[in-house]
Every structure is written in C-alpha cells, then in structure tokens.
Amino acid sequence: MKKRLELLKDKCGPENFKKLEELNNPDVLAFVAKYIAHCNPASVFVRTDAQKDIDYIRQKTIENGEEHKLAIKGHTYHFDGPKDQARDKANTKYLLPPDVQLGADIRSADKKEGLSEINGLLKNIMAGKELYVAFFCLGPTDSPFSIPAIQLTDSSYVAHSEDILIRPGYEMFKKLGQGNGFFKFVHSAGELAGGVSKNFDQRRVYIDLDDDIVYSVNTQYAGNTVGLKKLAMRLAIKKASFEGWLTEHMFVMGVRGPKNRVSYFAGSFPSACGKTSTAMLEGELIVGDDIAYLRNIDGRIRAVNVERGMFGIIQDVNKDGDPLIWEALTTPGEVIFSNVLIDDSGKPHWLGDDQALPEKGVNYAGEWVPGKQGANGDVMTTSHKNARYTVRLSELKNCDKNLENPLGVELSGIIYGGRDSDTTVPVEQAFDWNHGILMKGATIESETTAATLGQEGVRKFNLMANIDFLSIPMGRYINNNCDLGNSVDRPPQIFSVNYFLRDKNGKYLNGVKDKHVWLKWAELRAAGDAAAIKTPTGYIPEYEDLKRIFKDVLGKAYGKEDYIKQFTIRVPENLAKIDRITDIYKTKVPDAPHILFEALKAQKKRLQQAQKKFGDYISPEILV
Numbered sequence: 001m002k003k004r005l006e007l008l009k010d011k012c013g014p015e016n017f018k019k020l021e022e023l024n025n026p027d028v029l030a031f032v033a034k035y036i037a038h039c040n041p042a043s044v045f046v047r048t049d050a051q052k053d054i055d056y057i058r059q060k061t062i063e064n065g066e067e068h069k070l071a072i073k074g075h076t077y078h079f080d081g082p083k084d085q086a087r088d089k090a091n092t093k094y095l096l097p098p099d100v101q102l103g104a105d106i107r108s109a110d111k112k113e114g115l116s117e118i119n120g121l122l123k124n125i126m127a128g129k130e131l132y133v134a135f136f137c138l139g140p141t142d143s144p145f146s147i148p149a150i151q152l153t154d155s156s157y158v159a160h161s162e163d164i165l166i167r168p169g170y171e172m173f174k175k176l177g178q179g180n181g182f183f184k185f186v187h188s189a190g191e192l193a194g195g196v197s198k199n200f201d202q203r204r205v206y207i208d209l210d211d212d213i214v215y216s217v218n219t220q221y222a223g224n225t226v227g228l229k230k231l232a233m234r235l236a237i238k239k240a241s242f243e244g245w246l247t248e249h250m251f252v253m254g255v256r257g258p259k260n261r262v263s264y265f266a267g268s269f270p271s272a273c274g275k276t277s278t279a280m281l282e283g284e285l286i287v288g289d290d291i292a293y294l295r296n297i298d299g300r301i302r303a304v305n306v307e308r309g310m311f312g313i314i315q316d317v318n319k320d321g322d323p324l325i326w327e328a329l330t331t332p333g334e335v336i337f338s339n340v341l342i343d344d345s346g347k348p349h350w351l352g353d354d355q356a357l358p359e360k361g362v363n364y365a366g367e368w369v370p371g372k373q374g375a376n377g378d379v380m381t382t383s384h385k386n387a388r389y390t391v392r393l394s395e396l397k398n399c400d401k402n403l404e405n406p407l408g409v410e411l412s413g414i415i416y417g418g419r420d421s422d423t424t425v426p427v428e429q430a431f432d433w434n435h436g437i438l439m440k441g442a443t444i445e446s447e448t449t450a451a452t453l454g455q456e457g458v459r460k461f462n463l464m465a466n467i468d469f470l471s472i473p474m475g476r477y478i479n480n481n482c483d484l485g486n487s488v489d490r491p492p493q494i495f496s497v498n499y500f501l502r503d504k505n506g507k508y509l510n511g512v513k514d515k516h517v518w519l520k521w522a523e524l525r526a527a528g529d530a531a532a533i534k535t536p537t538g539y540i541p542e543y544e545d546l547k548r549i550f551k552d553v554l555g556k557a558y559g560k561e562d563y564i565k566q567f568t569i570r571v572p573e574n575l576a577k578i579d580r581i582t583d584i585y586k587t588k589v590p591d592a593p594h595i596l597f598e599a600l601k602a603q604k605k606r607l608q609q610a611q612k613k614f615g616d617y618i619s620p621e622i623l624v
C-alpha cells in the first residue's frame with residue numbers, strides 16, 4: 001500500500017494529490033491508488049467541484065480530439081466507433097460467486113474468471129494517457145436520496161459528459177466521513193485508432209455487486225462508459241432492494257391540470273420508445289428523462305431525478321415536434337452531439353431534423369456524401385439512429401423548479417410504455433397499485449430498437465422497461481415494487497400507454513403528438529376528475545373526454561371512428577400476450593411471485609368472459 005501511495009503521489013503531482021488528501025478518506029485513497037498502479041496512466045487529474053477543474057476537462061476534450069468544436073458557441077461533437085454505437089448487452093455481465101444466481105435473462109459471469117479477465121484487460125491500459133478522477137452525487141445533494149460515487153476514466157469525453165449529466169460530489173465526499181460506502185467506476189476507452197476504441201471486440205462491462213464497482217473497457221459509447229448513468233443504475237437497483245426503495249428506468253415530470261394544478265408523473269419506457277419526448281412535452285415540466293429513485297417519505301411516494309442532464313436520442317428532434325430541445329440544440333450553450341453528421345460549416349445534421357441535407361460531411365463512419373453505401377450495400381443514414389445529444393436540464397425552458405428539491409416530488413401517477421404494434425390500447429388505467437405493477441409493469445413487451453446492439457423490431461419481454469439493468473432476481477424486484485405502493489395509504493395511480501399501435505395494414509393509429517392527450521387524461525384520472533370505462537384490462541377514457549382534450553391540447557378534431565379503432569379491446573392478442581408472459585415467468589423466473597400468476601389468471605378470465613359475451617374485438621361503445 002505504501003508503495004502504491006508513493007506512486008499515486010508521483011502520478012498526481014502535489015496539487016492533485018492534495019485534493020485527494022483533503023477528503024480524509026482512506027477508502028478513496030486506496031481505491032484510486034489501486035487502479036492507478038494497475039492501469040498505469042502517465043498522469044492523474046483530480047476533479048473537484050471547482051469551475052476551473054471542470055473547465056480543465058472540457059479543454060482536454062478538444063486538445064486530445066475526443067470532442068471537436070461546432071459553429072455554435074459551447075457546442076461540440078464526439079464520434080464513437082462504427083461498431084460502438086449502442087449499449088452492448090451481450091458483453092455486459094454481473095460477476096457472481098458460484099452460489100448466487102439472478103435468473104436466466106440476466107447475464108452473468110463467474111466472478112473469479114470475470115475479474116481475472118477484466119484485470120488482464122485493464123493492466124497498463126492507460127499507458128501514456130491522463131486519468132481523470134471525478135466525484136459525483138447521484139440524486140440531489142444533501143438529500144435522503146443522495147449516493148456518492150467516484151469515476152476513474154481515461155476519457156475526457158466521459159468525464160465531460162458526466163459533468164453535464166450528473167451533480168458534482170466532491171464537497172459531499174468531504175462530509176462523508178470514513179467508512180461510508182460509495183459507488184466506484186473504472187473506465188478505459190483502451191487503445192485508440194483514429195480517436196475511437198480500437199479493440200471493440202474486447203469490449204467488456206463487468207459489474208461487481210459485492211464491491212459496488214463497475215469496470216468498462218474498450219468502449220466509448222456513453223451507455224457503456226458513463227459510469228454514473230446505466231452502470232450506477234445497476235448498483236442502485238440492488239442497494240434500493242435491500243433498503244426498501246426503488247431505482248427505476250423512469251422519467252419524472254409535472255403535468256399541468258385544471259386551475260394551475262401540477263401533478264407529477266414518473267414513466268418507464270424501454271429505450272427509444274418515447275420516454276424523453278413525453279417528458280419534454282411542450283407546456284409541461286421536466287424533472288428528469290431517464291432514471292428515478294422512488295421512496296416512501298412521510299407516507300407519500302416521492303421521486304427524484306438521479307441525474308441533472310439528458311443523453312437523449314436526436315433522431316426526429318425538429319423544430320415542430322420538439323421545439324424545446326430544438327432551441328437548446330440550436331442556440332449557444334453547452335451541448336455534446338454524438339454520432340451525428342457534421343458539414344463543412346460546423347453544423348450538425350441528423351435523421352428527421354427537417355433541414356436541407358449538406359452536399360457532404362463527416363459522420364461516425366467517415367466521409368459522407370448523399371447516397372453513400374455502407375459495408376452491407378445499404379445507403380448510409382446521415383446520423384446513426386442512436387445518435388444523441390447531451391445537455392443540462394437547467395438549459396431548458398421547461399425545467400421544473402423541483403429538480404434540486406432534496407425530497408423530490410410527490411407522484412400522482414406512474415406510466416408504463418412500450419413499442420407494441422398490435423395488443424394494448426393507447427392509454428389505460430390499472431384497477432389498483434398491484435394490478436398496475438403486475439399487469440402493466442411486469443408484463444411489458446416491446447419491439448427492440450437501435451439503442452442496443454442487435455436486430456431491431458423483435459418483440460421482447462421487458463418488465464418495468466428495466467430488464468436490461470436488473471441486478472436482483474426478477475421475483476424479488478416485482479415484490480419490491482408491490483411493497484412500495486402498499487406501504488402508503490394513497491399510492492400513485494398506474495397507467496399503461498402505447499404510442500405504437502397499428503391497424504391490420506400496419507398503419508399507425510395515432511399521431512406522434514397524441515401522447516400529450518393520453519397524459520392529460522391520466523392527469524385528470526389521477527386527480528379523480530374524469531370518468532372512465534371499465535374493460536377486462538383496466539379503465540379506458542370516454543370518447544367525450546378525449547374529444548375535448550384533443551381540441552384543447554392539440555387543436556384537433558377527434559373522430560369517433562378513430563376512438564373506436566384505437567380503444568377496441570383486442571381479446572385474442574391480449575390472451576396471447578398473457579400466455580407468452582405466463583410462460584416466461586413459469587420457465588425463466590424461479591422466484592416469480594404467486595400474486596403475479598393470480599393476476600395473470602384473473603385477467604385471462606375477465607378477457608375470456610368478455611369474449612364469450614362480445615366477441616374477439618370489443619368496441620369501447622359496447623362496454624359503456
């Protein structure tokens with residue numbers, strides 16, 4: 001240890017070492033010293049919460065070519081490698097001792113073997129590079145939700161992204177006291193070629209739950225590297241499960257109701273299924289767009305945004321559809337664009353931006369001209385489908401005043417969404433909390449998207465839209481969800497939404513803006529201000545209410561035929577879904593709770609009874 005400390009001092013230099021010493025925390029020193037000895041960077045920079053430290057990292061991103069300046073002040077862009085454009089689920093694994101099992105759908109590796117592999121990859125991996133040590137706070141600072149965390153990375157882009165996305169935590173560490181745990185992240189982009197990770201075929205994201213540490217190597221894509229985002233989420237799911245609260249893949253937002261009422265909602269959707277665009281709806285208030293912690297505080301379910309920024313999908317962000325993001329992306333301020341197309345004038349372009357295409361440009365795959373073909377002979381898109389922007393929420397006009405509230409916001413509702421072309425209605429309220437958790441959250445199926453590597457459009461089970469991040473057995477996770485709502489007198493109302501329903505010819509039954517109407521209806525229902533129709537699967541809106549909301553919110557006429565098409569209960573599809581889900585829980589989830597099977601059975605029975613009475617496709621008009 002003494003030798004390691006000497007080395008640490010040497011690599012840090014006096015100024016940076018002093019910043020570590022001032023934390024007065026031997027665990028921090030030991031952790032940092034261990035990985036400096038192992039990864040062998042040329043030098044170490046320690047980031048406190050001071051602006052000059054933050055500026056230093058930002059400057060480095062330009063100097064070392066991980067980011068480049070764009071024409072608009074404060075805007076930069078970054079490219080990940082062509083094969084490193086999304087979360088790598090196949091190589092993201094929990095390192096588990098032989099006696100621990102998380103279940104069939106949660107990837108894991110033997111801890112001893114995994115550690116030996118990752119340590120092999122990390123050995124001397126930072127040679128010649130600078131290592132950044134940065135301290136963060138997950139959740140608002142000075143709050144019951146706060147979790148301290150340290151990131152070690154040799155990527156200034158990762159450290160810069162984290163500064164935009166996550167609240168600073170150096171001052172928190174000062175107050176932490178010795179012996180308190182913190183989350184730890186070690187990242188290296190590995191050897192770079194042309195600025196991108198060369199050894200992407202040895203990309204690994206390994207999570208050690210016992211030691212609250214995540215290792216990420218040979219990758220740059222933020223979903224694999226920004227420790228404080230999805231990697232911390234996995235550690236927090238386990239921590240929450242032991243402590244009786246929840247870590248969820250949820251936005252948090254304020255929805256305006258009548259008479260200046262603001263009701264807060266949290267919403268869980270699989271990646272690239274409309275989560276951010278819902279949280280960003282014009283006229284409403286955003287608290288967060290991706291990850292939330294939920295706790296029972298004084299008998300109410302309250303939620304915070306774990307982050308303070310957005311790493312949002314840029315495809316289809318345009319002036320008309322997303323005016324608020326558009327403004328942030330086209331005016332001076334701190335923004336990182338990743339994997340978009342850059343033209344000669346330093347202007348970014350992306351799919352669906354409604355702008356004229358340039359004659360040429362550069363994207364993550366190199367020089368681009370219209371019609372350029374990719375390796376498979378297909379015409380290459382300008383930007384990658386999973387291209388993103390990174391921006392602080394405080395830069396947005398619709399940022400809610402409660403973003404930094406240490407107690408978060410009290411939730412009136414929870415929404416589960418997914419990409420479902422043929423089964424569930426556009427919006428529906430659960431009968432009660434358990435029905436919502438079990439039959440809305442725990443039964444989500446969604447068609448896969450470009451946010452993860454692999455084929456798109458395949459229907460996949462994705463409970464609570466959180467399956468990619470679960471670090472505990474599914475049954476326990478479902479029970480924890482039920483328990484939280486049952487621990488309060490008035491739990492939030494639970495809803496499902498489906499923005500992707502199609503007719504038999506494959507045509508979408510809704511416009512992209514219709515989601516606003518579903519949300520406003522949910523707000524009214526949560527406040528007890530709207531009637532509803534009871535169906536075998538939950539409560540659906542009455543036509544007259546939707547007609548009024550369509551008019552008020554979108555200025556649009558809403559026809560009865562559209563309503564009937566959208567809200568017809570599709571019994572065969574719903575029954576098939578119940579069978580698929582029951583089968584998954586029976587065969588793959590050994591600890592699936594009994595109440596879940598009961599809820600599935602009860603819903604099946606309700607559907608079959610209705611089928612006998614009304615047939616396969618039940619118009620809402622029949623149920624009134």
Ligand code: SPV
Pocket residue numbers: 086087222223224229230270271272290311451
């Ligand atoms: C998602 O894929 O759900 C995201 C982006 O929010 S990532 O950081 O890659 O997880």
Ligand code: MN
Pocket residue numbers: 249271290
């Ligand atoms: Mn996400």
